[in-house]
Amino acid sequence: xxxxxxxxxxxxxxxxxxxxxxxxxxxxxxxxxxxxxxxxxxxxxxxxxxxxxxxxxxxxxxxxxxxxxxxxxxxxxxxxxxxxxxxxxxxxxxxxxxxxxxxxxxxxxxxxxxxxxxxxxxxxxxxxxxxxxxxxxxxxxxxxxxxxxxxxxxxxxxxxxxxxxxxxxxxxxxx
Numbered sequence: 001x002x003x004x005x006x007x008x009x010x011x012x013x014x015x016x017x018x019x020x021x022x023x024x025x026x027x028x029x030x031x032x033x034x035x036x037x038x039x040x041x042x043x044x045x046x047x048x049x050x051x052x053x054x055x056x057x058x059x060x061x062x063x064x065x066x067x068x069x070x071x072x073x074x075x076x077x078x079x080x081x082x083x084x085x086x087x088x089x090x091x092x093x094x095x096x097x098x099x100x101x102x103x104x105x106x107x108x109x110x111x112x113x114x115x116x117x118x119x120x121x122x123x124x125x126x127x128x129x130x131x132x133x134x135x136x137x138x139x140x141x142x143x144x145x146x147x148x149x150x151x152x153x154x155x156x157x158x159x160x161x162x163x164x165x166x167x168x169x170x171x172x173x174x175x
Contacts, residue, residue: 003039007150007173010036025151025175027122031064040172041068044120044148049168052145053115054078056106058133059085065150066120078110078117080133091139095132104129106136113141124149124171127158134165146170 001009010029017024030036044065056078057066063079070077083092083103090105111117117137121130124147134144144165152158152171162169 003043004173006036007040011151011173025123025153027061027150030150037065037068040065040150041072043172044069044170045072047148047170048073048118049146050116051075052118053142054111054117056080056111056117056119056133056137058119058121058129059104061123062121065122069118069120076110078106080104080106080136091136093132093135093139095128095135097128098126102129102132104132104136106140111137111140111142115140115142116145117142118146118148119144120148122149123151123153124158124162124169125153125156127156127161130158131161131165134162138165148172151175 012026012029014024014026054076055066055070057063058080067077083105086105086107089108091108092103092105094103119133130147137144146168147162148170150172152174154174159169
């Protein structure tokens with residue numbers, strides 16, 4: 001079985017979560033299968049356009065495979081967190097949500113100027129948080145060389161927000 005099929009068979013659909021009418025794509029079962037986690041990490045690491053200087057993972061599920069990928073590449077892992085969750089000085093970006101606003105941060109100095117950075121998260125939906133993460137990278141003086149996600153919900157057109165940062169946008173499975 002190829003990797004895409006294995007991922008599709010492992011992801012669970014959870015109807016009406018987190019609210020009625022939503023069919024949630026739950027990647028949690030992936031983490032119960034270390035072999036599959038390793039295959040996913042390898043696919044992301046081997047599929048890069050170039051080796052990055054850092055991997056940035058978006059809170060919270062982006063931490064899991066993002067850190068594994070950074071470890072496999074022997075580069076730093078940088079956490080993107082909701083505002084107010086990181087100690088010390090931070091770099092912050094505000095962004096619009098469907099109903100309201102949010103803010104994310106990285107620790108100041110976590111990304112060095114002129115670094116090439118990969119941004120990882122579990123799922124690409126509308127692209128708002130990933131696009132805000134790209135702005136954090138650029139605010140630190142670095143460059144986004146790739147976005148990668150386990151799942152892409154293509155019907156939500158999140159790619160449209162990301163292409164201004166890079167055309168290298170990879171999703172292992174699409175819906």
